[in-house]
Amino acid sequence: MAIPQHTIDQILDRTDIVELINQRVKLKKSGRTYSGCCPFHQEKTPSFHVYRDKAYYHCFGCQANGNAIKFLMEIDNRPFIDVIKDLAQHAGIELPKDNFSAKSATYKRQAVPAKATPAKVAKNTAQPSAQAINPNQPNNAQTNSQGNQQSHPQGEDQHSPQAFDSYPEDQYSDFQDSSFQDQAFDQFSAEGFFYPDDVHFGMPEAAQEASLYDLLENVASYYQQQLKHAPHAQNYFQNRGLSQETQDNWRLGYAPSDWQHLEHAFPQDIDGLKLIGLVRESDQGKQFDLLRDRVIFPIRDSKGRVVGFGGRALNDEIKPKYINSPDSEVFHKNQLLYGLYEGRKAKAEKWLMVEGYMDVIALHQSGIHGAVATLGTASNAEHLNMLFRQNHSLTLAFDGDNAGQKAAWRTLEIALPLLEDGRQLHFFILPDQHDPDSLIQAIGQEAFLEKLEQAPLLSDFLYAQLTQRFDITSPEGKGQVMGELRQLSQQLPNGSYKYLLSQSFKDRLGFGRRDHQASSNDLNLSFGGIDHSQLLLVLLLHFPKLYSEFETLRALLPEQSLIKHFLDTLDQIEEQLPQDVEACRMFVLGACSHLHPQLLPLLNKIQLSQLGMDHPEDIHQHAEDLHHRLQVDFLRKKLKQPASIKEIHNLKQQLNDAYKRLSSSEIRVAL
Numbered sequence: 001m002a003i004p005q006h007t008i009d010q011i012l013d014r015t016d017i018v019e020l021i022n023q024r025v026k027l028k029k030s031g032r033t034y035s036g037c038c039p040f041h042q043e044k045t046p047s048f049h050v051y052r053d054k055a056y057y058h059c060f061g062c063q064a065n066g067n068a069i070k071f072l073m074e075i076d077n078r079p080f081i082d083v084i085k086d087l088a089q090h091a092g093i094e095l096p097k098d099n100f101s102a103k104s105a106t107y108k109r110q111a112v113p114a115k116a117t118p119a120k121v122a123k124n125t126a127q128p129s130a131q132a133i134n135p136n137q138p139n140n141a142q143t144n145s146q147g148n149q150q151s152h153p154q155g156e157d158q159h160s161p162q163a164f165d166s167y168p169e170d171q172y173s174d175f176q177d178s179s180f181q182d183q184a185f186d187q188f189s190a191e192g193f194f195y196p197d198d199v200h201f202g203m204p205e206a207a208q209e210a211s212l213y214d215l216l217e218n219v220a221s222y223y224q225q226q227l228k229h230a231p232h233a234q235n236y237f238q239n240r241g242l243s244q245e246t247q248d249n250w251r252l253g254y255a256p257s258d259w260q261h262l263e264h265a266f267p268q269d270i271d272g273l274k275l276i277g278l279v280r281e282s283d284q285g286k287q288f289d290l291l292r293d294r295v296i297f298p299i300r301d302s303k304g305r306v307v308g309f310g311g312r313a314l315n316d317e318i319k320p321k322y323i324n325s326p327d328s329e330v331f332h333k334n335q336l337l338y339g340l341y342e343g344r345k346a347k348a349e350k351w352l353m354v355e356g357y358m359d360v361i362a363l364h365q366s367g368i369h370g371a372v373a374t375l376g377t378a379s380n381a382e383h384l385n386m387l388f389r390q391n392h393s394l395t396l397a398f399d400g401d402n403a404g405q406k407a408a409w410r411t412l413e414i415a416l417p418l419l420e421d422g423r424q425l426h427f428f429i430l431p432d433q434h435d436p437d438s439l440i441q442a443i444g445q446e447a448f449l450e451k452l453e454q455a456p457l458l459s460d461f462l463y464a465q466l467t468q469r470f471d472i473t474s475p476e477g478k479g480q481v482m483g484e485l486r487q488l489s490q491q492l493p494n495g496s497y498k499y500l501l502s503q504s505f506k507d508r509l510g511f512g513r514r515d516h517q518a519s520s521n522d523l524n525l526s527f528g529g530i531d532h533s534q535l536l537l538v539l540l541l542h543f544p545k546l547y548s549e550f551e552t553l554r555a556l557l558p559e560q561s562l563i564k565h566f567l568d569t570l571d572q573i574e575e576q577l578p579q580d581v582e583a584c585r586m587f588v589l590g591a592c593s594h595l596h597p598q599l600l601p602l603l604n605k606i607q608l609s610q611l612g613m614d615h616p617e618d619i620h621q622h623a624e625d626l627h628h629r630l631q632v633d634f635l636r637k638k639l640k641q642p643a644s645i646k647e648i649h650n651l652k653q654q655l656n657d658a659y660k661r662l663s664s665s666e667i668r669v670a671l
Contacts, residue, residue: 014091030551040064047555107272109210215272216306223253223296230254257293277326307331333375362437395426416491428455499545500616538606544588556634628662
């Protein structure tokens with residue numbers, strides 16, 4: 001049985017790897033991961049970690065790693081096909097029944113009768129599936145006052161009520177469907193059509209199975225060619241500041257105004273064009289093209305295949321301004337982001353979600369390669385998770401008007417359940433009357449990047465939004481803010497960020513013991529000359545909920561070390577820790593009373609009171625960075641006395657991975 005890769009990907013996306021592995025291994029929440037004792041080798045201290053957001057597991061002891069499929073194959077010694085069948089059934093996904101599996105992504109190309117060689121063939125074409133057009137076929141064209149021809153179904157006058165009624169507006173007027181406007185369309189001239197060099201005119205072709213992906217690729221090439229024959233469409237892209245190189249890279253095109261240009265260009269592929277929604281049929285049985293007289297944006301999936309199209313009207317008075325291909329067997333707009341493939345290809349590091357296709361392209365042209373947009377739908381959890389898989393930090397760009405503010409708040413509510421420890425969300429609120437495309441042209445790339453870097457973190461955005469709603473000069477207003485925060489925090493995953501966010505609000509509102517005015521926004525945990533292990537102990541005494549960030553270090557520590565005893569104690573009491581910060585600190589000091597002779601002098605020596613809590617994301621980032629640095633320190637020490645040659649290999653691999661994570665940290669702890 002041949003299983004398409006997209007089906008395997010869909011199965012893995014729908015499989016909760018934490019839930020799956022937890023049935024075999026007792027897992028415990030540990031920061032952004034879940035940890036337990038590795039099932040593939042004997043160990044006492046957990047070094048086996050499962051990453052839900054990456055759908056991946058890794059053991060830092062024996063280096064076992066993989067996805068849900070590999071886990072079941074190795075732990076049960078089962079073949080791939082047995083495992084994939086079980087996972088598919090659990091995920092509710094139907095597997096192909098034979099080796100000719102991708103039936104849902106295919107269609108029947110129809111045989112066409114022999115045709116005479118056309119009088120004119122366009123030059124410089126390379127369209128393998130476009131077929132010859134019978135030059136003697138009537139086109140039912142009429143001529144307008146400027147001498148341009150117009151083509152309408154069955155020769156009806158476009159301005160007549162009968163013609164307009166043939167295509168009921170309420171059936172095709174939403175964002176994804178066609179909209180018929182009371183306007184003139186230029187007849188698509190014969191020169192615009194092109195013919196492949198290998199078409200054998202006069203020889204009929206038999207019906208055959210064909211791929212929707214191939215058809216979509218050919219349609220994209222066709223639209224690209226038509227742009228060369230449409231000066232008004234070329235002017236649109238030029239006026240928007242797009243270079244020819246950018247237009248070529250994004251394969252931008254133009255859909256002619258003729259109502260049936262695709263049927264003429266692809267006479268054998270009508271069934272396929274209907275399956276992908278580019279050719280529609282009215283209630284009266286008349287066929288028409290979805291996209292007409294629009295500039296075209298091909299939409300690619302994660303593998304770079306064209307799976308759909310977006311079309312923008314060249315006149316802003318035409319509604320809807322954008323029309324997208326409808327969902328099909330190969331196109332699912334809720335699972336795609338425009339620009340994601342291009343951004344990954346350009347190895348983008350920072351990712352920015354914007355609203356429109358032109359915003360994405362303009363930002364890419366300016367060197368901001370991580371810009372993406374949804375496909376005419378509101379952002380959803382799957383969109384955000386796709387971006388969090390690229391980078392733990394994501395920026396959302398919204399217009400500064402009321403609609404933009406509402407969209408920002410809706411996205412915030414969607415994002416809260418996804419904000420596991422270590423993930424960061426920034427909110428880039430644009431000035432009024434600007435989108436990213438217009439703003440970067442108005443102020444330039446350097447100034448735009450500076451504003452982007454200053455985009456507030458979620459904690460700042462949330463604080464600003466809530467304090468605007470209530471009067472925080474009164475106790476009642478402060479209580480209302482904290483009440484709203486508690487309701488929103490319930491949607492956050494349990495972890496240190498949830499705990500730090502609450503403490504941040506208390507400090508800002510004056511509930512904490514620390515003087516807020518004395519706090520520093522320039523968070524720095526370097527404290528030159530202080531031992532990293534000592535710094536870790538003091539940090540966790542102040543913020544015990546950060547323990548989960550350092551849990552993995554226990555497998556590397558000497559048994560009799562102070563830090564090992566301290567982390568072991570925290571591991572035993574972690575689930576009992578109170579949510580209140582002060583109560584949590586007192587609870588930990590009580591549980592560690594046997595370590596007071598070593599711990600209390602450190603509390604007097606290292607003062608963390610100057611650390612601001614305005615940005616809990618920064619505190620968490622520092623903790624993560626300190627973890628990587630300590631991991632490097634402990635691995636170096638352990639390599640000096642390895643237990644075996646195999647352990648040397650494993651330790652060196654772990655050290656290499658730790659160096660990579662440390663070098664990629666955005667906030668560094670000074671050596």
